[in-house]
Amino acid sequence: MKKLLLFVIIPFIGCSPKYMIQSVGIDFTKYTTRGFTISTTTINQIFEPVGLVEAFCIEGISPDKPKPKSFSDPIYTAPQRGSDFVSCTTQDILEVLYNEAVKMGANGIVNLQFYLWDINNRDVFIAKGEAVKIQ
Numbered sequence: 001m002k003k004l005l006l007f008v009i010i011p012f013i014g015c016s017p018k019y020m021i022q023s024v025g026i027d028f029t030k031y032t033t034r035g036f037t038i039s040t041t042t043i044n045q046i047f048e049p050v051g052l053v054e055a056f057c058i059e060g061i062s063p064d065k066p067k068p069k070s071f072s073d074p075i076y077t078a079p080q081r082g083s084d085f086v087s088c089t090t091q092d093i094l095e096v097l098y099n100e101a102v103k104m105g106a107n108g109i110v111n112l113q114f115y116l117w118d119i120n121n122r123d124v125f126i127a128k129g130e131a132v133k134i135q
Helices: 002-014 090-103
Strands: 047-058 108-119 122-134
């Protein structure tokens, strides 16, 4: 019985989580130099709401690159992180939000929020905000 208990405990001891510190910075200067305002809160200026903007990015294999031939069943194999694997960045999503807001005629985004979800071991970035026209 003691041996059975030992075999049950050993896998949990060997699979402890790794210590990691990660920092992500989001640079707004690319947009503020164009006269576009981005804020994570509301602003103390008169503005007119134009619409809501939302974007998401799911990391995975780039659809632009040809897929290598595989002899395994794709249903039962996890996506491999090779050279054609594309990760999402907050800057990419911010660029999409900016372009959508400009199409609406906005010159700012307020109440900007970023979310990160893990769906099927793949990172999903979601960003949303309110497109506004600042007076």
